Amino acid sequence: MPKFAANISMLFTELPFIERFGAARAAGFDAVEFLFPYAFEPDQISARLERFDLQLVLHNMPPGDWAAGERGMACDPRRIGEFQDNVGLALDYAEELGVPQLHCLAGKLHAAVTMERAHETCVANLRFAAAQCQQRGIKLLIEPLNRFDAPGYFLTGTRQAAAIIAEVGAPNLFMQYDIYHMQRMEGNLADTLRAQLPLIGHIQLADVPGRHEPGTGEINFPFLFRHLDTLGYDGWVGCEYTPLGNTVDGLGWRPW
Template sequence: MPRFAANLTMLFTELPFMQRFEAAARAGFEAVEYLFPYAFDENELAAALKANGLVQVLHNLPAGDWEAGERGIACHPDRVAEFRDGVGRAIEYATTLGCPQLNCLVGKLPAGATHRDVQPTLVDNLRFAARELEKAGLKLLVEPINTFDIPGFLLNRTDQALALLDAVGSDNLRIQYDIYHAQRMEGELANTLSKHLAHIGHIQLADNPGRGEPGTGEINYPWLFRHIDAIGYTGWIGCEYKPRATTTEGLGWRQALTAPRRIGFIGLGIMGTPMAGHLIDAGHTLFVNTRGAVPDAVAGRAEACANAAEVARHADVIFVMVPDTPDVEKVLFGENGVDCSSIDPIATRDFAARIAALGCGYVDAPVSGGEVGAKAASLTIMCGGDEAVFEAVRPLLETMGRNVTRVGDVGAGQITKVANQIIVALNIAAVGEALVFASKAGADPAKVRQALMGGFASSRILEVHGERMINRTFAPGFRIALHQKDLNLAMQSARSLGVALPQTAGAAQLMNACAALGHGQDDHSALVRALEALAQHPVMPDTHR
C-alpha cells in the first residue's frame, strides 16, 4: 500500500497551522507536506516535525503574491531576480526541515504575453533552480494544474510537462503528478503513471468532482493504489484534498485500505484461489472452506474450516465462489455474505430475502475475466444489492477486481453476468466458425487470426481464445461445464420473460455437444471442437503446439 503524507494546508484546517503537525501524527500520518513554510520560523517548523515523529516530503518555492492571486512567477520575464532569490530561500528552509524536494509552480501567463514569449524565461529559471537544488542534494518538481481551478495557469497537462523537462534538460527535474488535476485535464491515470513513472517525482491525490477525499467521486482509488504499488512507485502520496467534514471524519478511506478484516471464503477453485490470495495479500485474515484439500497457494496463510457454518462463526464477511445455485444455497449463512458465483437471478433474490430475515446483508457479485483476471486482480465484478451493503464491501471487491460496478438491487449482478455470458459464448462461437471455415478453405488459421486482429473483427475473444483454438491449449480458465450452466440460466430466464434468444440457443447446443464429446472440463474456447466435429475438420491438429 502506498505511503500517504498529510497536506497541512488542506487538512486539519479547523486547527491553527502549528497544531496540525500533532493532529496529523495522531491520525496515523508519518509524513507531511504543505504549500509554503515562509510565514513561520524554519527552526520552529523543524521542532514540530521532530516532536511528532514526522518527516516533511514537500513544499513549494515562493510563488509571488498568493493572496493577490499569483500562482508562481517562474514564467515572468520581469521577475527573474525575485524568482532566483526565492530559490535560495526555499533551499534554506528545505535544508533545515530535511525536505528532499521542492515544487515550482510555474505561474499564470502574464497579461498580453504568449507561451512563446515566456518559454525562454521559464526554461532558464528552471535550469537555474534545478542546478542550485542539485548542489544542495534536493530535487526540483513542476506540477501541471487544471485550467478550471486556475484559469490561465501555464502548465496543464502531462505531455506539456514532459516537453518542458526535455527543454530544460536536467536530470534533477521531475513531474509532480497530481491525480485530481490530471483527471480533470486528461484522464488516463493508470496508463500515464505507468508510461511516465521514471519522470514522476511525487504524487498528490484528491477525488473528482469536488476535490474531496478518496471515495467521494469518480476515481477508483483502491484499484489505483494497487496499480501504483504494482508499477513500483516508492515515494509518498500527498493528500491534498478538501475534507467533506472534518479531516478526521473523512479518513475512513484510509482506514478501509489498511484495517484488516475477518473474511470467510468458500470455494477455492481455479478462480477462488487467486481471489482469496489477493485478500490475504491485502492483510486480511481468511477463514476458508472448499471441497478437498486447501490449495497450496492459500494453505498456511488462511485458517481452514471444516464446513461453511464454522466459516460463518469466524468471519464478518463471507465470499461464496461455488459452481451452481444449489451449492450457493448450502453455504449462504454468514453476516454480509457476498455471492460471487453465477447462479439463477430469481433464486438470488430469494436467498437475499432469507439472509435479510436473519439480519444480514447480501450482495450478488458474479465475476468475469477467467483465471487470468482472477490472478491479475483485474476481474470485472457485476454487483446487485443494497447500496449501503455494497459500499461496505466495495474495498474488498476492489482488492480482487478492476471494474467493480453496482448495477442495481439484488439480482442485478446475476442478470448482468447472464448477459455477459451470452455475449462471450456467441463471440467464441463466431471465432470458432471463422477459424474452422478458414482452415478448411486452405488458409493458415494463425495468419487469418493475425490479419483479423488489425480490423473491425478484432476482439478479446479472437485475441485470447482464437489463439487457444489454434495452439490447442484448452486447459481450463473457465470450463465448458460452467458456461453450459450459465447458458441454461439464460434460456430459463428468457423463457420466463417470453424473450427469444435464438443465437444463444445455438451456442447452448454447441456447449451441450462439447460436453457430450467429453470436453466439459476443458476451457470454453474448446467449443470449437463441436464445430470441428460438424465440419469433420480441425482448425489445427491436436499435435500442434
C-alpha cells in the same frame, strides 16, 4: 501500498497550522507536506517535525502574492530576479527542514507575454533552479494544474511537463503528478502514470468532483493504489484534498 503524507495546508484546518503536525501524527501519518513555510521561522517547524517524529516530504517555492491570485512566476520574464531570490529562500528553508524536494510553481501567463516567451523563460528559470537544488541534493518538481481551478496557469498537462523536463535536461527535475488535476484535464490516469512514471517524483490525490477525499467522487482509488504498487512507485502520495467535513471523520478511505 503507497505511502501517504498528510497535506496539512488542506487537512486538519480545524486547528491552527502549527498544531496540525500533532494531529497528523495522531491520525497515523508518518509524513506531512504543506504549501508554504514562510510565515514561520524554520526552527518552529523543525521542532514540530522532531517532536512528532514526522518526515516533511514537500513544500512549494514562494508563489508571489497568493492572496491576490498569483501562482508562481517561473514563466514570467519580467520577474527573473525575484524568481532567483525566491529559489535561494526556498532552499534555505528546505535545508533547515530536511525536505528532499521542492515544487516550483510555473505561474500564470501574463497578457503581455507570448506563450513562446513564457516557455523560454520557464526553461531558463528551471535550469537555474535545478542547478541550485542539485548543489544541495534536492529534487525540483513541476506540476501541471487544471485550467478550471487555476485559470491562465502556464503548465496544464503531462506532455507539456515532460517536454519541459526534457528541454531543461537536469537530472534532478521531475514531475509532480496530481491525480485530481490530471483527471480534470486528461483522464486516462492509469496509462499516463505508467507512461510517465520515470519522470514522476511525487504524486498527490483528491477525488473529482469537488476535490474531496477519496471515495467521494468518480475516481477508483483502490484500483489506482494497486496500480501504483504494480508499477513499483516507491515515493510519497500527498493527500491534498479538502475534507467534506471534519478531517478525522473523513479518513475512512485510507487502506490502513
